[in-house]
Amino acid sequence: MIKVLVADDEDLVRSGLRTILSGAGDIEVVAECDDGGPVAELVRVHRPRVVLLDIRMRAADGIDALRELMMLPEPPAVSMLTTFDVDEYVREALRVGASGFLLKDTAPGHLVQAVRDLARGGAVLDPKVAARLVNSVAVGARAAEPARRLLAMLSDRELEVVGLVGEGLSNAEIGHRLHLSEATVKGYVSAVLGKIGAANRVQAALVAYRGGLIA
Structure with missing residues (x-):
């Protein structure tokens, strides 16, 4: 069973992700929260293999939580949840060590497969985010x-x-x-x-x- 933690400050987003992932027979959402503050402690307690982490939240944001997770002895695979816009938050998450970037409206089938890929040690990148990220980071250089x-x-x-x-x-x-x-x-x-x-x-x-x- 693939254990997943979901951190997002929008109740509707968390509910949607939980519903989609819980429908897969090999995935279990073991914890969730609405800001980045408790993420590291929840990971220590529940030991998820995958964390879906909102890149920007109203309280403690996802980047700070990602930094904490990367300092753990055995950090989980982390995919940042983002909107279509690519900004400095996405580039910073890349530098810190995120294993993936997914749009919040990712198709259910793609989301489930992405979690499986992350659990196997792979990385995932939504094609729309890929195109925008590459252009954003590399423009002019x-x-x-x-x-x-x-x-x-x-x-x-x-x-x-x-x-x-x-x-x-x-x-x-x-x-x-x-x-x-x-x-x-x-x-x-x-x-x-x-x-x-x-x-x-x-x-x-x-x-x-x-x-x-x-x-």
């Missing part, structure tokens, strides 16, 4: 030459994979596109992250963008 040097270390297949990661595709979606098993894709993604020194899929997407691999 592609840093092309360093990125091209990193990409030059990859095989043709690895370049295909990182390009699709940059488009926000999951491992399953990449596997379908390239006619590979999900396990094989996971291996390629791990290899790519190691070779280019990226901590997660979002950072890999930025390298792909700056190196001109994706527009």
Whole structure:
């Protein structure tokens, strides 16, 4: 059973997420809260494998909570919940170590699959957020030459994979596109992250963008 904690200051959002996730037979929402303050303690008590964390809340925000979680001996996988707008909060969450970014109106099926991917150690990035994040972070500063040097270390297949990661595709979606098993894709993604020194899929997407691999 995948244990999940949900932190969001909107009752309707929390209720919707809980309803969707509770409908999956392998997921259990073990705790929830409406600000970032109690998140770390709830994680210590309930030990969820995945945390869905609102990036901006009226009280203690998600970034501070994320920093606390990343300091735990065995931090859970954390996906930030955000709106369509990409701002400095999203970029800071990337720097701190978020494993994913999901829109609050993510389709139910995608949300469930995202939680499963996070629980397996993967990272998730909503395609809309991916496009906006890459453009926002890299506008006017592609840093092309360093990125091209990193990409030059990859095989043709690895370049295909990182390009699709940059488009926000999951491992399953990449596997379908390239006619590979999900396990094989996971291996390629791990290899790519190691070779280019990226901590997660979002950072890999930025390298792909700056190196001109994706527009």
